[in-house]
Structures are given as C-alpha cells and as structure tokens.
Amino acid sequence: MQTSKVSIIVPCYNQAQYLDEALQSIYNQTYTDWECFIVNDGSLDHTEEIAQKWADRDSRFIYISKENGGVSSARNLGIERASGEFILPLDADDKFEASFIEKALKVFFDDSEVGIVSCWGMFFTKEKKLQVYKSNAKSTSDLLFTNGVNMGFSLFRKDSWEKAGKYDSNASNGYEDWEFLLRVSALGWKVHIIEEVLFFYRQHQVSRRKEMNKIDNENKKYIYLRNKDIYFNHYEELIDRFLWVADLEKTEINKFRDTLDYKIGHTILKPLRAVKWFFIKLFKK
Numbered sequence: 001m002q003t004s005k006v007s008i009i010v011p012c013y014n015q016a017q018y019l020d021e022a023l024q025s026i027y028n029q030t031y032t033d034w035e036c037f038i039v040n041d042g043s044l045d046h047t048e049e050i051a052q053k054w055a056d057r058d059s060r061f062i063y064i065s066k067e068n069g070g071v072s073s074a075r076n077l078g079i080e081r082a083s084g085e086f087i088l089p090l091d092a093d094d095k096f097e098a099s100f101i102e103k104a105l106k107v108f109f110d111d112s113e114v115g116i117v118s119c120w121g122m123f124f125t126k127e128k129k130l131q132v133y134k135s136n137a138k139s140t141s142d143l144l145f146t147n148g149v150n151m152g153f154s155l156f157r158k159d160s161w162e163k164a165g166k167y168d169s170n171a172s173n174g175y176e177d178w179e180f181l182l183r184v185s186a187l188g189w190k191v192h193i194i195e196e197v198l199f200f201y202r203q204h205q206v207s208r209r210k211e212m213n214k215i216d217n218e219n220k221k222y223i224y225l226r227n228k229d230i231y232f233n234h235y236e237e238l239i240d241r242f243l244w245v246a247d248l249e250k251t252e253i254n255k256f257r258d259t260l261d262y263k264i265g266h267t268i269l270k271p272l273r274a275v276k277w278f279f280i281k282l283f284k285k
Contacts, residue, residue, distance in 0.1 A: 002109045006101055006155070007084030008036040010092055011074030016047040018093035018202065023054050023061065025095035031102040036061045037078035042068025047092075072167035072176045079161055088155045089177075093202040096153070100198040104155040107192045115189020116181060118154040119198040130203060135193045140185040144234060147178035149191060153199045160184045168226070174219040179226065186230045 008026055012019055019038075026036050038051040038061060054061040066077060071091075079087055086105065090096065104117040118137075123130040137148025161167075164183040168176055185191055224231060 002105075003033050004086060004105065004108075005084035006031070006034040006086045006088055006105070007079070007082030007158070008034055008088045008090055009039065009075050009078035009082070010036060010090050011039045011041050011071050011078070012043060012047050012051070012092035013041040013068065013071070013074075014043045014045050014047070015092040016043065016045040016050050019047060019050045022090060022092050022095050023050075025098070026090070027054075027058065028098040029096070029101050030099050031105060034060060034101065035082070035084060037081055038063050039074040039078045040065040041071070041074040042066065070169060070171060072169040072173070076166050076169065079158065079166070082158060085158060086155055087158050087161060088153075090153065093204075094153065095200045095202075097196075097198040097200070100194075101155070103194055103196070103198065107194065108155075108157075111190070111192070113190045114192045115160050115184055115187070116149065116154045116156050116191045117194065118149045118191070119194040119196055121153065121199040121201050122197045123201050123203050125203050129200075132197055133201070134195070137185075137191045137193060139191060140182065140230065140234065142191070143178065143182040143185055144231065147175065147181070149178075149181050149193070153201075154181060156181075156184060157189075160187060160189060163187055172218075172222050173226070174215060175223060179223045182223065182227060182230065186227075186233070 010019075010022060010026075023036070023038070026034070038054065040047045040051060040063070048063070048065065051061075051063045055063045062081070064077065064081065066074065075089055086108070088101065088104075100119060104119070107117045108114055118135055120135060121133045123133065135149055137143060142148035161184070164180065164187060167180050173179055181191075
C-alpha cells in the first residue's frame with residue numbers, strides 16, 4: 001500500500017479525563033506513519049500531565065501549549081506545525097476505530113479527485129452505545145444546507161486547508177467544522193463516506209453540540225452570509241431545490257404529519273426545513 005504521513009490534531013480544553021481514550025485510539029491505529037499534535041488550549045485541569053505522558057511514551061505524540069483561543073485556533077496551530085500531507089482532527093473526548101486511517105488513505109490513493117474522507121459514526125456515553133449516524137455527503141451540494149459529513153472527524157489534504165483559508169476562528173461560527181468542509185469541497189474536491197462505523201462521538205449531559213443546537217439558525221445564517229460566493233455559484237441548484245421543496249410540501253408533508261412513523265417523517269422533513277429556512281432568510285435581505 002502507498003504511504004503518506006498523516007498529522008492528527010487533538011485540541012484539548014479541560015477534557016483531561018477523556019484524553020487518554022482519545023490518544024489510545026490513535027496509538028492503536030493499524031496505519032503507523034502518523035504524528036499527533038496534542039494542543040492544550042489553555043486548560044485549567046491536568047491536560048498537560050496526560051499529554052506529556054503520551055509524548056514521553058511515543059515520539060509521534062507532540063505536545064503544544066497555548067493560551068485559550070477556541071477549538072479552531074487550536075486546530076490551526078497544530079496544522080501549521082504539521083508535516084503530514086493529510087490532516088485528521090480529533091476532539092479530545094472522541095475516538096476512532098483502529099482501522100480508520102488505513103481505510104481512509106486507501107480511498108485517497110484510489111481516487112485523486114477525493115479531498116475529504118469520513119465515515120459513519122456512533123454516539124456513545126460512558127455507560128452505553130447510542131444511535132449510529134450514517135453520513136451521506138458526496139459533494140458541495142450536500143453541504144449547502146446541512147452538514148452531510150457531520151461530526152468534523154474527516155481526513156483531508158493539508159493543501160486544501162491552506163487553499164480554503166484554514167478554520168475560521170471567529171467565535172460566532174458555531175459550526176466551524178461544517179463551514180470549513182463546505183469551503184474545501186467548493187474547491188472542487190469530492191467527498192467520500194466510508195459506510196462503516198469507524199468513529200465514536202461522546203455525548204455529554206450538556207455538550208457543546210447541544211448548546212449549538214439552541215442557536216442553530218444563527219449559526220446557519222453565519223455560514224450562508226460568510227460564503228455567499230459559494231451559494232451564488234450554486235444558484236440554479238438552489239432554485240431547483242426550493243421549488244422541489246415547495247411542491248413536496250403541498251403533496252407529501254402532511255402525510256408524514258398524519259402518520260405514527262416519526263423517524264421517517266423527521267428524516268425527510270429536517271433537510272427540507274433547512275432549505276426553506278435558507279430561502280426565507282435570503283429573501284428577507
């Protein structure tokens with residue numbers, strides 16, 4: 001198999017209690033040509049102690065400490081130091097299945113047009129595994145209204161990070177993973193989803209993800225307004241999508257409201273509402 005170095009970036013802010021698990025999942029990877037930057041983003045807990053333990057254990061782990069600036073600034077700093085051709089972000093409370101990097105790189109090596117590789121993920125808590133999330137994105141079209149790649153655990157080319165303008169460090173961007181991957185895909189790269197559960201996303205009683213859901217509309221508005229050029233370049237597709245939604249609302253949506261099959265109805269209605277929301281905001285301007 002062809003080889004290329006992968007640089008893994010693990011930002012950590014007051015999550016030392018989970019860091020061992022995350023780093024163990026990197027250490028266990030079947031693909032071994034990697035380096036891992038543990039970026040302490042001004043933590044007040046014992047993050048440094050845990051990170052330094054791993055750096056002493058294996059020289060592929062590199063510890064960086066910085067003042068608190070948010071997850072995007074921590075990722076950008078790690079990527080700036082990275083020597084790998086490919087970049088893999090991992091939050092300090094999540095983890096990968098051992099074969100993810102090996103399988104993701106094979107996709108890159110088999111298709112030079114691919115710029116983002118992700119997989120299916122599973123939500124979990126300390127006590128149990130929860131539902132599986134099956135991402136389905138293939139291109140920019142699947143990232144216009146919702147995050148078709150979802151949880152931000154994608155392998156991508158360092159070159160595309162530079163050309164896309166890095167992660168947005170603005171605190172107003174609550175969906176920085178989605179917005180960054182949208183910009184990368186808009187450069188012309190294809191998205192590939194490995195249809196296996198190779199990532200585990202930890203759920204907390206009060207998680208950052210849940211907090212972001214409370215201000216979902218504002219986060220989406222920020223993405224749309226910051227990337228107007230991308231949306232304008234997909235103008236015809238946007239109109240087609242809007243007309244399709246309007247037609248479907250008239251003929252189909254009430255059927256789902258009148259049935260007990262909530263899961264099917266919710267799965268279909270959620271992306272439709274995202275499209276409708278976009279056009280309502282657009283025409284209000």
